[in-house]
Amino acid sequence: MALIVQKYGGSSVSDIEKIKLVARKVIETKRKGHKLVVVVSAMGKTTDNLISLAKQITSNPPEKELDLLLSTGEIVSVALLCMAIEKYGEQAEGFPGYFAGIKTDSFHTKARIQKIEPTKIIIELEKDKIVVVAGFQGISYENSITTLGRGGSDLTAIALAGALKADICEIYTDVEGIFSADPNRVKNAKLIPVISYEELLEMASTGAKVMQSRAVEFAKKYKIPFIVKSTFKDGEGTMVKEIELKEGAVVSSVSIDENQAKISIFRVPDRPGIAGKIFTALGEAGINVDVIVQNVSRDNYADISFTVNINDMEKAKDIVEKVGEEIGAERIIVDHDICKVSIIGIGMMNHPGVAGKMFSCLAKSGINIEMISTSEIKISCVIRKKDGQIALTQLHKEFIEEMS
Amino acid sequence: MALIVQKYGGSSVSDIEKIKLVARKVIETKRKGHKLVVVVSAMGKTTDNLISLAKQITSNPPEKELDLLLSTGEIVSVALLCMAIEKYGEQAEGFPGYFAGIKTDSFHTKARIQKIEPTKIIIELEKDKIVVVAGFQGISYENSITTLGRGGSDLTAIALAGALKADICEIYTDVEGIFSADPNRVKNAKLIPVISYEELLEMASTGAKVMQSRAVEFAKKYKIPFIVKSTFKDGEGTMVKEIELKEGAVVSSVSIDENQAKISIFRVPDRPGIAGKIFTALGEAGINVDVIVQNVSRDNYADISFTVNINDMEKAKDIVEKVGEEIGAERIIVDHDICKVSIIGIGMMNHPGVAGKMFSCLAKSGINIEMISTSEIKISCVIRKKDGQIALTQLHKEFIEEMS
Numbered sequence: 045m046a047l048i049v050q051k052y053g054g055s056s057v058s059d060i061e062k063i064k065l066v067a068r069k070v071i072e073t074k075r076k077g078h079k080l081v082v083v084v085s086a087m088g089k090t091t092d093n094l095i096s097l098a099k100q101i102t103s104n105p106p107e108k109e110l111d112l113l114l115s116t117g118e119i120v121s122v123a124l125l126c127m128a129i130e131k132y133g134e135q136a137e138g139f140p141g142y143f144a145g146i147k148t149d150s151f152h153t154k155a156r157i158q159k160i161e162p163t164k165i166i167i168e169l170e171k172d173k174i175v176v177v178a179g180f181q182g183i184s185y186e187n188s189i190t191t192l193g194r195g196g197s198d199l200t201a202i203a204l205a206g207a208l209k210a211d212i213c214e215i216y217t218d219v220e221g222i223f224s225a226d227p228n229r230v231k232n233a234k235l236i237p238v239i240s241y242e243e244l245l246e247m248a249s250t251g252a253k254v255m256q257s258r259a260v261e262f263a264k265k266y267k268i269p270f271i272v273k274s275t276f277k278d279g280e281g282t283m284v285k286e287i288e289l290k291e292g293a294v295v296s297s298v299s300i301d302e303n304q305a306k307i308s309i310f311r312v313p314d315r316p317g318i319a320g321k322i323f324t325a326l327g328e329a330g331i332n333v334d335v336i337v338q339n340v341s342r343d344n345y346a347d348i349s350f351t352v353n354i355n356d357m358e359k360a361k362d363i364v365e366k367v368g369e370e371i372g373a374e375r376i377i378v379d380h381d382i383c384k385v386s387i388i389g390i391g392m393m394n395h396p397g398v399a400g401k402m403f404s405c406l407a408k409s410g411i412n413i414e415m416i417s418t419s420e421i422k423i424s425c426v427i428r429k430k431d432g433q434i435a436l437t438q439l440h441k442e443f444i445e446e447m448s
Numbered sequence: 449m450a451l452i453v454q455k456y457g458g459s460s461v462s463d464i465e466k467i468k469l470v471a472r473k474v475i476e477t478k479r480k481g482h483k484l485v486v487v488v489s490a491m492g493k494t495t496d497n498l499i500s501l502a503k504q505i506t507s508n509p510p511e512k513e514l515d516l517l518l519s520t521g522e523i524v525s526v527a528l529l530c531m532a533i534e535k536y537g538e539q540a541e542g543f544p545g546y547f548a549g550i551k552t553d554s555f556h557t558k559a560r561i562q563k564i565e566p567t568k569i570i571i572e573l574e575k576d577k578i579v580v581v582a583g584f585q586g587i588s589y590e591n592s593i594t595t596l597g598r599g600g601s602d603l604t605a606i607a608l609a610g611a612l613k614a615d616i617c618e619i620y621t622d623v624e625g626i627f628s629a630d631p632n633r634v635k636n637a638k639l640i641p642v643i644s645y646e647e648l649l650e651m652a653s654t655g656a657k658v659m660q661s662r663a664v665e666f667a668k669k670y671k672i673p674f675i676v677k678s679t680f681k682d683g684e685g686t687m688v689k690e691i692e693l694k695e696g697a698v699v700s701s702v703s704i705d706e707n708q709a710k711i712s713i714f715r716v717p718d719r720p721g722i723a724g725k726i727f728t729a730l731g732e733a734g735i736n737v738d739v740i741v742q743n744v745s746r747d748n749y750a751d752i753s754f755t756v757n758i759n760d761m762e763k764a765k766d767i768v769e770k771v772g773e774e775i776g777a778e779r780i781i782v783d784h785d786i787c788k789v790s791i792i793g794i795g796m797m798n799h800p801g802v803a804g805k806m807f808s809c810l811a812k813s814g815i816n817i818e819m820i821s822t823s824e825i826k827i828s829c830v831i832r833k834k835d836g837q838i839a840l841t842q843l844h845k846e847f848i849e850e851m852s
Contacts, residue, residue, distance in 0.1 A: 060504040100464040113527035116520035123517035
C-alpha cells in the first residue's frame with residue numbers, strides 16, 4: 045500500500061464529464077489498495093473568467109481580494125469531484141487550501157509556501173477516505189486566503205507529497221509527459237522517461253511549455269520526485285527526479301522560443317556602470333532580460349544587445365530609449381524577427397564539445413548565429429525567426445534521434 | 449456614529465454595475481460617519497447554476513459537499529464588492545462566513561447558527577474598514593463549511609446585527625418594503641411603515657413573498673429590529689420589530705396563496721387515532737399540511753379535508769390513497785382549483801368580530817368559503833381559485849383602505 049498524491053489540472057476537470065472521468069481514475073487507484081490525496085485546479089477557464097469579472101470593476105484589482113476571488117475556482121472543483129467520487133461509491137473529504145494546512149507568506153497572488161501542517165489530511169486518510177484538496181491556494185499567517193501564482197496547483201501537489209512523505213506524486217495533464225521537443229513541431233519527438241529537475245527548469249526558461257518553474261524548484265529543493273502523465277491516455281509519463289550526472293543524457297531536449305525580441309544599443313560609452321544602469325532600469329520595471337551580448341569595445345564605445353519577451357518589448361524599448369539618451373548612446377534598434385533555439389542536457393557537463401557540435405549543425409543548414417548564451421546544462425542560440433523550424437528539426441535529429 | 453449592518457441580496461448584486469452601485473451606497477453610509485458591516489448574497493443566479501452543476505453529477509448531491517460548493521457564490525460577491533469599495537476610495541475587509549465567526553451545527557444545507565464570535569470583524573471595524581461578510585454560510589464545530597438554507601443571508605445579517613449590538617440592521621432588496629398586499633395584484637396596496645415579527649411570519653405562511661421565516665424567527669427570538677428597503681429606490685422601507693399589542697393595526701395585510709391544493713377523504717371511520725394516522729404519514733414524508741377541516745361525524749363516519757402546497761400534491765395523494773385503503777375510507781378527491789385568502793394583524797387579538805367582518809365581506813361578493821383556519825393574528829379562508837382576485841381586492845378595501 046502506497047500513499048499517492050495526484051494532481052489534475054484545469055484541462056482535466058474542464059467539464060462535468062471530465063470530472064467524472066477523474067473520479068473513476070481516482071477510485072481505480074484507491075481500489076488497488078492505496079491511500080490517496082488528490083489536488084485539483086479550477087475548471088477550465090474559471091480563473092480567467094473570475095479575473096475578467098474583477099477587471100470589470102477595476103483595471104488593477106487589489107491582490108488580497110483577487111486571491112479571495114480566485115480561490116473559489118478550485119473549491120468548486122473540489123466539491124464537484126468529491127460528489128463524483130461518492131457517487132461511484134468511495135468516501136471523499138474535500139479541503140479548501142486554508143483547511144488543508146497550507147501556510148504561506150502574505151505575498152498575495154504569488155504567495156510562497158512557508159509550512160504545511162497536514163494533520164487534518166492525515167486524519168481523513170486514516171478513515172480510509174480519498175482526500176481532495178484545492179490546489180493553488182493557502183492561508184497566510186494573518187489568516188487571509190492567498191494564492192500561489194499560475195501553476196500553483198502543481199506546487200500544492202508537490203509540497204503536499206513532500207509534507208506527507210508520499211511514495212508517489214503524479215501530475216496529470218493533457219500531454220503524455222515531457223518530450224525531447226514539442227511534438228507539434230518535431231514529428232520524431234520522443235517521450236523522455238526520466239529527466240532531472242534542472243533540465244526541466246531549463247526547458248521552461250527556453251520556451252518549452254512544460255510545468256511552471258516554481259513547482260519544479262520546490263521539488264528540487266526538497267528532493268521530491270514526481271511523474272508528469274496524461275489524464276486521458278495510458279502511459280508511464282515522465283519521471284522528474286534527481287539524476288546522477290553520469291546517468292544523464294548529453295542532450296535530453298531541444299526547444300524553440302519564438303516570443304523573443306532583440307534590442308540593440310549602438311555606441312554605448314564603455315565606462316564602468318553603464319551596462320548596470322541599463323539593466324537596473326529594466327529590472328526595476330519588472331522586465332526579465334534573457335540573452336545579453338556586449339561587443340568588444342572599440343574607441344571606448346561598445347554595442348550591447350539583449351533579448352526580452354515580446355510582451356515586454358515596447359516597455360523595454362521606452363526604458364532603453366530614455367536611458368540611452370542619458371548615457372549618450374547613438375542608436376537603438378528593436379528586432380522581433382528572431383527566435384532562440386536551445387539544447388538542454390545534464391550530461392553536457394561531462395561532455396565537452398557539445399557547443400561546437402551545435403554550432404556546426406546550424407552552420408551546415410546555412411543558419412547564422414547572432415547571439416549565444418550558455419549555462420552548465422544548456423546552450424541557446426539566437427537566430428533569424430525564419431530559420432527556427434529547420435534549426436529545431438536539425439538539432440533534434442543530430443542530438444536526439446541519431447543518439448538513440 | 450452608529451454601527452450599521454446592511455444586507456444586499458442576490459438581485460442587488462446580480463451584475464458588476466449593480467455591485468458598483470452597492471459600493472457607492474455603502475460608502476455614502478460610511479461617510480456619514482458610521483461603522484459598517486455589509487452582508488452579501490451570491491450574484492443573481494449563481495447559486496442555482498452551482499446546484500445545476502452538482503445535479504449533473506448526481507441527482508441527489510451529498511449535502512456537505514453541496515455546502516462547500518454553494519459557499520463559493522457569496523465569496524465571489526464579497527471579493528468583488530471589496531474591490532469596488534476600494535476603487536471608490538474606502539478600505540474594505542472581506543470575510544467568508546467561516547472567518548466571520550459564524551458557528552453552526554452540522555445540519556448541512558440548513559444549518560442553524562449556534563454562536564457568533566465576531567472578534568475579527570470588530571478588529572477590522574476599529575481599523576475604520578468597511579467589513580464585507582459572505583451571507584448564507586458558516587462553519588460547523590467539525591470545521592466543515594455549512595450553509596443556512598434559502599434566505600440565509602438575511603439570517604446572517606440579522607444574527608451579526610444581534611451579536612455586534614448594531615444600532616440598525618438594513619435588509620436591502622428589490623422591493624421598497626413590506627406592503628399591505630402584493631402591489632402587482634392590489635393597486636392601492638400601501639407600504640407598511642412598521643410591522644411586528646409575528647405578522648411578517650404569518651404573511652410568509654399565507655403566501656406573501658416576503659422574507660424567509662427563519663431569519664424573522666431569529667430576529668423575533670433575540671428581539672433584533674430590522675428594516676426592509678429597496679437597493680434601487682430611496683425610501684424609509686418597513687421597520688420590523690416588537691410591537692405592543694395596543695399599537696398594532698387590526699389588519700395590516702391581506703394575502704393570497706394560489707399554490708394550494710385541497711385533498712378530501714370521504715367516509716373515514718370516526719375512531720380515535722385515524723386522523724393521526726393520516727397526518728403522521730404525511731409528516732413523515734416531509735409534507736406540510738396547512739388548513740385541516742373535519743366534518744361533524746355521522747353514523748360514526750367523518751369527512752376530512754386539508755390543503756397542501758401544490759408541489760406536494762401528487763406525493764400527498766399517493767400517501768393518502770395508501771392510508772385511505774388501510775383505514776377503509778370511501779373516496780379521495782384532489783382539488784387544485786382553490787386558493788387561500790388571509791388577513792393578518794396583531795391588533796386582531798384585541799378586536800373581536802374581525803372574523804365575522806371578513807366572512808360578511810366575502811359573502812357580499814358572492815364568494816363561498818370552503819374552509820377556515822385561524823391563528824391569534826390571522827384568519828384564512830379557502831375559496832374557489834376563480835374568486836381569489838376579487839376576494840383579495842375586497843378584503844384590502846374593507847380592512848386596509850377604508851381604515852386609513
